[in-house]
Amino acid sequence: MGYPNKPHLKETIVLSQHFGDADARTFKGWTKRGGYEALSQAFKMTPVEVIEVVKESGLRGRGGAGFPTGLKWSFMPKEKKKPHYLCVNADESEPGTFKDREIMRWTPHALLEGTAIAAHAIQAEIAYIYIRGEFTEPWTIMEKALAEANAANVFGKIKIVLHRGAGAYICGEETALMNSIEGKRGNPRIKPPFPAAAGLFGMPTTINNVETLTAVPHILKRGAAWYKGLCLSNPKSTGTKLFSVCGHVQRPGNYEVTMGFPLKDLLYEMCGGVPAGRTLKACIPGGSSVPILNREETERTLLDYEGCVAAGSMLGSGGVIVFDDSTDMVYQIMRLARFYAHESCAQCTQCREGTAWTTKIMERILAGQGKMQDLDLLLDLSENMTGKTICVLSDSCAAPVVSGIKKFKNEFEDYITGRRKPVMVA
Amino acid sequence: MPDQLINLIVDGVPVSVAPGTLVIEAAKQAGVLVPHYCYHPGLPVAGVCRMCLVEIEKAPKLQIACATTVTEGMVVKTQSAPAKDARKSVLEFLLINHPLDCPICDQAGECELQDFVFQEGRSGTRYGEYAKRFNPVEDFGPDVLYVPNRCILCTRCVRFMDDVAQEPVLNVSERGDRAYIGIHPEARLNHPWAGNVVDLCPVGSLLSKDFLHKARAWELDKTASICTGCSQGCSVTLDTRDEVVVRVRPRPNLDVNRYFICDHGRANYRWMNRGDRIEAPLVRRDGELHATDWDEAFARVLGILRGASGKAVALVSPGASTEALDLARRLLSAFEWTGAFQVVMGEEAPLPGVPNLALRAERAPNAKGAEQLGYTRDYAAAVKAAASAAVVLVLDDPDCPVETAGALIYAGTVLPPETACRAAQVVLPIANVAEEEGTFVNRDGRAQKYFQAKPAPGMARPAAWVLGELAAALGVAEAPR
Numbered sequence: 027m028g029y030p031n032k033p034h035l036k037e038t039i040v041l042s043q044h045f046g047d048a049d050a051r052t053f054k055g056w057t058k059r060g061g062y063e064a065l066s067q068a069f070k071m072t073p074v075e076v077i078e079v080v081k082e083s084g085l086r087g088r089g090g091a092g093f094p095t096g097l098k099w100s101f102m103p104k105e106k107k108k109p110h111y112l113c114v115n116a117d118e119s120e121p122g123t124f125k126d127r128e129i130m131r132w133t134p135h136a137l138l139e140g141t142a143i144a145a146h147a148i149q150a151e152i153a154y155i156y157i158r159g160e161f162t163e164p165w166t167i168m169e170k171a172l173a174e175a176n177a178a179n180v181f182g183k184i185k186i187v188l189h190r191g192a193g194a195y196i197c198g199e200e201t202a203l204m205n206s207i208e209g210k211r212g213n214p215r216i217k218p219p220f221p222a223a224a225g226l227f228g229m230p231t232t233i234n235n236v237e238t239l240t241a242v243p244h245i246l247k248r249g250a251a252w253y254k255g256l257c258l259s260n261p262k263s264t265g266t267k268l269f270s271v272c273g274h275v276q277r278p279g280n281y282e283v284t285m286g287f288p289l290k291d292l293l294y295e296m297c298g299g300v301p302a303g304r305t306l307k308a309c310i311p312g313g314s315s316v317p318i319l320n321r322e323e324t325e326r327t328l329l330d331y332e333g334c335v336a337a338g339s340m341l342g343s344g345g346v347i348v349f350d351d352s353t354d355m356v357y358q359i360m361r362l363a364r365f366y367a368h369e370s371c372a373q374c375t376q377c378r379e380g381t382a383w384t385t386k387i388m389e390r391i392l393a394g395q396g397k398m399q400d401l402d403l404l405l406d407l408s409e410n411m412t413g414k415t416i417c418v419l420s421d422s423c424a425a426p427v428v429s430g431i432k433k434f435k436n437e438f439e440d441y442i443t444g445r446r447k448p449v450m451v452a
Numbered sequence: 453m454p455d456q457l458i459n460l461i462v463d464g465v466p467v468s469v470a471p472g473t474l475v476i477e478a479a480k481q482a483g484v485l486v487p488h489y490c491y492h493p494g495l496p497v498a499g500v501c502r503m504c505l506v507e508i509e510k511a512p513k514l515q516i517a518c519a520t521t522v523t524e525g526m527v528v529k530t531q532s533a534p535a536k537d538a539r540k541s542v543l544e545f546l547l548i549n550h551p552l553d554c555p556i557c558d559q560a561g562e563c564e565l566q567d568f569v570f571q572e573g574r575s576g577t578r579y580g581e582y583a584k585r586f587n588p589v590e591d592f593g594p595d596v597l598y599v600p601n602r603c604i605l606c607t608r609c610v611r612f613m614d615d616v617a618q619e620p621v622l623n624v625s626e627r628g629d630r631a632y633i634g635i636h637p638e639a640r641l642n643h644p645w646a647g648n649v650v651d652l653c654p655v656g657s658l659l660s661k662d663f664l665h666k667a668r669a670w671e672l673d674k675t676a677s678i679c680t681g682c683s684q685g686c687s688v689t690l691d692t693r694d695e696v697v698v699r700v701r702p703r704p705n706l707d708v709n710r711y712f713i714c715d716h717g718r719a720n721y722r723w724m725n726r727g728d729r730i731e732a733p734l735v736r737r738d739g740e741l742h743a744t745d746w747d748e749a750f751a752r753v754l755g756i757l758r759g760a761s762g763k764a765v766a767l768v769s770p771g772a773s774t775e776a777l778d779l780a781r782r783l784l785s786a787f788e789w790t791g792a793f794q795v796v797m798g799e800e801a802p803l804p805g806v807p808n809l810a811l812r813a814e815r816a817p818n819a820k821g822a823e824q825l826g827y828t829r830d831y832a833a834a835v836k837a838a839a840s841a842a843v844v845l846v847l848d849d850p851d852c853p854v855e856t857a858g859a860l861i862y863a864g865t866v867l868p869p870e871t872a873c874r875a876a877q878v879v880l881p882i883a884n885v886a887e888e889e890g891t892f893v894n895r896d897g898r899a900q901k902y903f904q905a906k907p908a909p910g911m912a913r914p915a916a917w918v919l920g921e922l923a924a925a926l927g928v929a930e931a932p933r
Binding site (some may be wrong): 196211379380403410415 | 492497498499501502503505509514516519537538541544546548549578579582604607623625627628629630631693789809817
């Protein structure tokens, strides 16, 4: 963990090197630390050359889906007939995730540099950085950094625009984010057309996560082979990843580790394990939208895209939420369902009605009024909410419910049979 | 072009369609209706109701038929277990917050939610004892009520106002299951074409105040007709209950009005039900009009026509059928003939999203037809000429300020107390547009047929029959069938 503590020895410090170093926030301080060298290097390369390097590095999207970044960039039209746009998704709203916030707080220029390189690679003249509305401090810092960088004229013809969100979780979905920038209601769009064909303002658009783009300058400077070498398990997952650990651990925070690092070591060694006298019960490895892992699964999970899937979950955004044995899993799952019910954009029937219904059933179980058949009903509703809607918000609500019932059924049954005292649900 | 068509199979039926066709439209060609709510061929695709999920071979998951374009060799299954399960679950989700107040809902009987639930929904609820979403009824505009509790948020109304009427006063307000259709706080849903949202609404959420509680859908008879509101000639359906016209709705016609009609046309039906109609032929005897039978009335008209010569003037309504206008001219073919009509004018109101569609300033359905038959717009001159004409025929134009030294024959639906037509020698009772079959020619020269929706009162007959019998007696036309 970087700021406010010293990094752990087992961390691989790339993106988080300057966390806690206020001088790195300034343009002068950043250039002193080698900043914007990669950008000048990129400007000397053709867009195709930049894309090839990123492809070769194996960098994959850090926002959740893990799509290969170079491949995504290569989908943009080679021959430019319309304006191209780059969108940077800094609407980090996934519960349990707080890595992009730290990147923007401490190394705003790293993001700006990565943004400019990506814009060059996809031949975009304008890049929008869509920053979560609640991120007041990162916003101020990014604004200042952008002003400094513009004053130094480092971006050439590329214009970077900061756009502030208004507090909707769904605006972190790529097409909803584009609607939001366009001034429309932040509703996800049906695909196709995919953003590379018709994205922001109907023009070819690429959208990348903050952490993804922040890794790009390092790849250009140190080479694709170096980045590719940062791999402890599956060669399809390369580089480093920031994990935001929160919940029942002694030292919560952001940890940067090489892909394939064991989750067990992250939790027990780096984060100091669960509070004394308690034991690990469950863990969500990739933000609230991914299936919950039980203790046994947690302890064998390797932190990369394939490793998390093998353990029955997903790497997602890298927001690690840790639950010890004092946790009421039924309550936690109700809280998650309630979050999704609150944030559903209301377009798709399954999501609009299903998230709210799921929440009502969960609340009733907690109130001691559940029935055994409610569990089957929850599973059936979750099935009906999965893979049938425009975006994955509906699926995200179903994932913790299904994995929760599967892995912690006894806790549900305790509420239903009255073995456990009802909880007042506010 | 056949080599350019895309071949696919929908539920085992092979079809060939143009490239770019949506699966939901291709399915229609295969005779398969994929259940849907948000999709409407006259609106941009939204893909939100998720009702039209179908299985497509080789696709990893179910696809929505309304937003998937056909590809060569595609195999679509609408009746596979996953597709049916998906629809069943959408119906269940749609119903959990639905009030199920079909017994008092105007839409019942023509409600797509009712129909599809009946077809393939669950028979019972699993929603249990939770409260349903409640929002009060809202007054959206002069003729539109919004009942949010019945709303399934298909957004057809929002998209109509955004993209077709291009007056974006509606939106989806709030999020999640709290969502409802909102209206701009300072706006009314009073666009001249706003009434279409009522037709577009697949459920009973947007209601016409005019039609409110007037009839149950299953009590209505439906007749294909043409709107008489202006010279656009929109295809409409006249809905009648017990021989009374109670509603006018658009009938799809891609060449004229697509799926829409304006509010002026929609409201333009009450006169079809007027009670003060002429129900028997009248003839002038001792200076007074007396009711009689058709034989005497015809004999009087034929006597007038056979006994006169010189000038004849026809003052006609541009709302008369082309058939009647033609026979009215033939009837007077032995004379030196002048024919004219006058058109009531109003404000033009276009529907921006559809080219060449507007409520036209000319508020008459058959002005073009009259013109094509030689009637002129120089009404004033014709009225002047009537003064000295030997015979004047007024066809359904009771407001006509006619005065003549010759014989006046009036064929009409009504005879108001003050009308100049009361001076007629013979009054022939005729049917109105809802009571006869005929043809109108719209402003673009398109001849369109309308059909009889209800019987004419008393002895009234279609003008084409009345004038046709007379013309046949004179030997200038064949007898009407």
